[in-house]
Amino acid sequence: MQTTRDRILKAADHLFGELGFDATTTREIAERSRVNKALIHYHFRNKEGLLESLLDSYYEELADTLKDALQAAGSLRARMLMLLDSYVDFLSHNRNFNRIVQREAAGGKHMERISAHMAPLFQLGMAAVQMAYPSTRSGDMSATQLLVSFYGMIISYFTFNKLIAELTVSDPLSNENLAVRKRHLARMVDIMIEAIEKQESS
Amino acid sequence: MQTTRDRILKAADHLFGELGFDATTTREIAERSRVNKALIHYHFRNKEGLLESLLDSYYEELADTLKDALQAAGSLRARMLMLLDSYVDFLSHNRNFNRIVQREAAGGKHMERISAHMAPLFQLGMAAVQMAYPSTRSGDMSATQLLVSFYGMIISYFTFNKLIAELTVSDPLSNENLAVRKRHLARMVDIMIEAIEKQESS
Amino acid sequence: MQTTRDRILKAADHLFGELGFDATTTREIAERSRVNKALIHYHFRNKEGLLESLLDSYYEELADTLKDALQAAGSLRARMLMLLDSYVDFLSHNRNFNRIVQREAAGGKHMERISAHMAPLFQLGMAAVQMAYPSTRSGDMSATQLLVSFYGMIISYFTFNKLIAELTVSDPLSNENLAVRKRHLARMVDIMIEAIEKQESS
Amino acid sequence: MQTTRDRILKAADHLFGELGFDATTTREIAERSRVNKALIHYHFRNKEGLLESLLDSYYEELADTLKDALQAAGSLRARMLMLLDSYVDFLSHNRNFNRIVQREAAGGKHMERISAHMAPLFQLGMAAVQMAYPSTRSGDMSATQLLVSFYGMIISYFTFNKLIAELTVSDPLSNENLAVRKRHLARMVDIMIEAIEKQESS
DNA sequence: TATGAATGAGAGTTCATTCAT
DNA sequence: CATGAATGAACTCTCATTCAT
Numbered sequence: 001m002q003t004t005r006d007r008i009l010k011a012a013d014h015l016f017g018e019l020g021f022d023a024t025t026t027r028e029i030a031e032r033s034r035v036n037k038a039l040i041h042y043h044f045r046n047k048e049g050l051l052e053s054l055l056d057s058y059y060e061e062l063a064d065t066l067k068d069a070l071q072a073a074g075s076l077r078a079r080m081l082m083l084l085d086s087y088v089d090f091l092s093h094n095r096n097f098n099r100i101v102q103r104e105a106a107g108g109k110h111m112e113r114i115s116a117h118m119a120p121l122f123q124l125g126m127a128a129v130q131m132a133y134p135s136t137r138s139g140d141m142s143a144t145q146l147l148v149s150f151y152g153m154i155i156s157y158f159t160f161n162k163l164i165a166e167l168t169v170s171d172p173l174s175n176e177n178l179a180v181r182k183r184h185l186a187r188m189v190d191i192m193i194e195a196i197e198k199q200e201s202s
Numbered sequence: 203m204q205t206t207r208d209r210i211l212k213a214a215d216h217l218f219g220e221l222g223f224d225a226t227t228t229r230e231i232a233e234r235s236r237v238n239k240a241l242i243h244y245h246f247r248n249k250e251g252l253l254e255s256l257l258d259s260y261y262e263e264l265a266d267t268l269k270d271a272l273q274a275a276g277s278l279r280a281r282m283l284m285l286l287d288s289y290v291d292f293l294s295h296n297r298n299f300n301r302i303v304q305r306e307a308a309g310g311k312h313m314e315r316i317s318a319h320m321a322p323l324f325q326l327g328m329a330a331v332q333m334a335y336p337s338t339r340s341g342d343m344s345a346t347q348l349l350v351s352f353y354g355m356i357i358s359y360f361t362f363n364k365l366i367a368e369l370t371v372s373d374p375l376s377n378e379n380l381a382v383r384k385r386h387l388a389r390m391v392d393i394m395i396e397a398i399e400k401q402e403s404s
Numbered sequence: 405m406q407t408t409r410d411r412i413l414k415a416a417d418h419l420f421g422e423l424g425f426d427a428t429t430t431r432e433i434a435e436r437s438r439v440n441k442a443l444i445h446y447h448f449r450n451k452e453g454l455l456e457s458l459l460d461s462y463y464e465e466l467a468d469t470l471k472d473a474l475q476a477a478g479s480l481r482a483r484m485l486m487l488l489d490s491y492v493d494f495l496s497h498n499r500n501f502n503r504i505v506q507r508e509a510a511g512g513k514h515m516e517r518i519s520a521h522m523a524p525l526f527q528l529g530m531a532a533v534q535m536a537y538p539s540t541r542s543g544d545m546s547a548t549q550l551l552v553s554f555y556g557m558i559i560s561y562f563t564f565n566k567l568i569a570e571l572t573v574s575d576p577l578s579n580e581n582l583a584v585r586k587r588h589l590a591r592m593v594d595i596m597i598e599a600i601e602k603q604e605s606s
Numbered sequence: 607m608q609t610t611r612d613r614i615l616k617a618a619d620h621l622f623g624e625l626g627f628d629a630t631t632t633r634e635i636a637e638r639s640r641v642n643k644a645l646i647h648y649h650f651r652n653k654e655g656l657l658e659s660l661l662d663s664y665y666e667e668l669a670d671t672l673k674d675a676l677q678a679a680g681s682l683r684a685r686m687l688m689l690l691d692s693y694v695d696f697l698s699h700n701r702n703f704n705r706i707v708q709r710e711a712a713g714g715k716h717m718e719r720i721s722a723h724m725a726p727l728f729q730l731g732m733a734a735v736q737m738a739y740p741s742t743r744s745g746d747m748s749a750t751q752l753l754v755s756f757y758g759m760i761i762s763y764f765t766f767n768k769l770i771a772e773l774t775v776s777d778p779l780s781n782e783n784l785a786v787r788k789r790h791l792a793r794m795v796d797i798m799i800e801a802i803e804k805q806e807s808s
Numbered sequence: 809t810a811t812g813a814a815t816g817a818g819a820g821t822t823c824a825t826t827c828a829t
Numbered sequence: 830c831a832t833g834a835a836t837g838a839a840c841t842c843t844c845a846t847t848c849a850t
Binding site: 408441442447 | 833834835836838
């Protein structure tokens with residue numbers, strides 16, 4: 001059986017994802033988790049603490065996943081494809097995560113905490129790219145530029161899935177469509193690496 | 203001299219961008235615009251109405267800009283480069299806009315209004331791509347996939363500018379760095395179109 | 405007609421006196437003054453601000469009264485009798501005042517504000533005594549010792565009026581009994597001054 | 607080693623004295639005494655019960671002390687001097703006691719319990735005075751008036767010790783200053799008894 | 809005795825909004 | 830247009846107390 005703490009976390013995850021942190025009330029969280037309102041403060045100190053616990057546990061899992069991919073053996077291309085695969089899987093299995101991060105990373109009091117979680121992951125990626133291709137240390141195709149683009153491509157599909165659903169009249173998060181998206185992103189990785197290799201050899 | 207209405211809009215823009223819609227109070231808006239709190243309701247009916255006015259005026263300007271680029275003469279590549287240029291300029295001149303959209307598009311009561319604004323722009327872009335390259339009507343490199351990626355690359359640089367600032371220890375929004383980003387995105391357009399043309403001819 | 409602000413102050417005065425600051429709720433104050441709860445915060449910022457406004461207005465009046473007595477012409481004895489008279493009148497007409505001060509002066513976050521109000525009054529008294537009788541600048545019968553005793557005699561009658569009521573089976577705050585108390589205190593002033601004068605001439 | 611019960615009492619004494627009964631939380635008491643919150647209720651039924659136990663044990667000790675002085679052999683003057691001495695010692699050794707009593711005696715739900723403790727002590731004092739000097743059965747220098755004044759003089763020095771510290775720029779509770787205060791109070795006893803004896807013989 | 813978890817009530821405060829002037 | 834005052838609902842958070850173990 002789920003612990004009270006977990007029930008609260010799960011309810012908060014859902015509501016923060018659906019409505020946003022500010023628009024979610026502790027009463028709603030309590031009702032959804034069928035728990036006394038005061039227990040939220042007993043277990044998490046306050047509403048902020050609840051969000052922080054949530055983010056921390058998300059990023060712990062995400063970091064594990066991404067590190068595995070990045071630090072595996074094989075070519076950069078192979079590792080990027082693994083990372084891509086893992087990331088898309090993670091986002092599709094934790095759909096509230098991206099929504100919460102998207103909102104809170106846009107500014108406000110939680111931005112710093114999110115930055116703190118993301119920075120080491122970004123740096124890991126940059127190190128991997130620069131190690132494999134020294135020419136990405138600077139310039140238009142620098143590791144930074146590439147990773148920001150890569151990251152943007154991955155999450156935008158999730159952030160705007162409602163809009164995509166409208167436009168394509170189908171569910172972007174169906175297994176089928178996710179497979180298509182993965183193939184597209186793999187193609188993007190291919191052409192990006194091709195471009196880097198061309199630059200590298202010049 | 204600025205009208206009261208404009209002063210309110212400007213204050214709201216700043217605060218919604220900085221803190222988010224929910225975390226901004228009408229009192230703060232009133233104080234920042236040196237206007238009586240009740241006047242906000244006189245001019246905009248309510249807080250929602252204020253956000254809607256703000257979004258509407260933003261999207262009106264953005265739509266004009268993007269349509270100009272998309273409907274210009276010339277190759278798709280040329281038009282995409284123009285669009286890229288305009289978009290980045292728009293986002294760098296209206297920094298609160300992206301933050302507001304990022305947050306509200308992630309879900310909640312304003313998502314639909316944002317979708318409604320974005321959908322026609324997306325469709326315009328898709329039509330342009332599909333017209334130029336019929337092979338993008340479906341598949342891994344469909345217009346939809348391409349545009350979502352393209353869009354993600356553009357905005358992610360702004361959404362995560364604070365994180366990028368930390369990592370690169372320089373201001374991502376300086377003219378210099380914006381020029382670099384534009385060149386990177388132009389390169390990405392190039393290699394994407396190259397890939398499409400290869401596919402087209404097969 | 406009384407202003408809303410005054411109605412709130414009056415209700416707070418009563419309840420703070422009766423129950424104490426901490427034991428009084430803003431809801432009770434709102435109900436007693438037949439005013440919306442939020443108006444308390446509109447007019448006084450918060451509960452603390454309400455107490456401070458109350459204390460400030462009390463001390464303003466008290467200071468005026470006591471200064472008039474202390475700075476009048478005449479012998480010290482005459483002035484002390486005037487002060488005594490005024491003080492007892494003030495306390496009997498503002499019965500909540502002493503209770504509030506008694507409680508808050510005993511420690512806690514409002515003690516400093518009360519000290520700040522009382523200090524100048526005390527210093528005024530000390531100056532008057534020392535001016536009239538230089539021998540009170542130090543020693544067992546110093547102005548400080550005398551005034552602390554004097555002050556203690558005055559307020560203890562009010563602080564413990566309930567206990568006195570029980571013991572004497574009559575109302576200590578009746579006009580009759582207040583007159584007796586005043587005569588007692590006047591006798592105390594007489595014998596204290598007599599003692600000082602004896603010391604002065606030795 | 608101290609029992610749990612004692613540790614709780616000691617923590618409550620400190621906090622009730624420092625912050626007041628209402629402003630002290632059971633959590634604070636539990637933390638300060640390093641005891642589980644629920645144990646407070648096991649040992650004292652509730653927060654009220656804790657205060658009552660505290661007051662009861664204080665008054666038990668105080669009553670013993672004062673009775674010893676009042677019921678000793680010797681002149682009233684001698685006994686009053688003893689009482690004075692004991693009382694000041696008691697208050698200087700139990701500094702929280704006066705603060706708690708000062709606050710709770712000012713009104714509210716604990717006033718009655720305090721009155722109940724003080725009444726017999728007061729009556730004992732009155733009996734002693736009236737026995738020695740029959741003229742104090744009524745009038746301006748009645749035993750009641752005298753004892754209220756006497757009591758007020760004693761406690762005011764402790765109640766307002768913070769204010770006195772500010773005004774005199776020295777610690778009113780130092781042994782030296784307490785000795786001065788005791789001598790002052792002894793002088794006051796002297797002149798009061800002198801006045802009574804004059805009245806007695808008229 | 810001792811404890812961690814749980815509870816219901818209610819605290820102070822803030823909010824968007826309205827109204828009379 | 831503009832304002833100060835007012836309002837009702839709801840907010841986060843804390844409290845003393847209880848309970849199962």
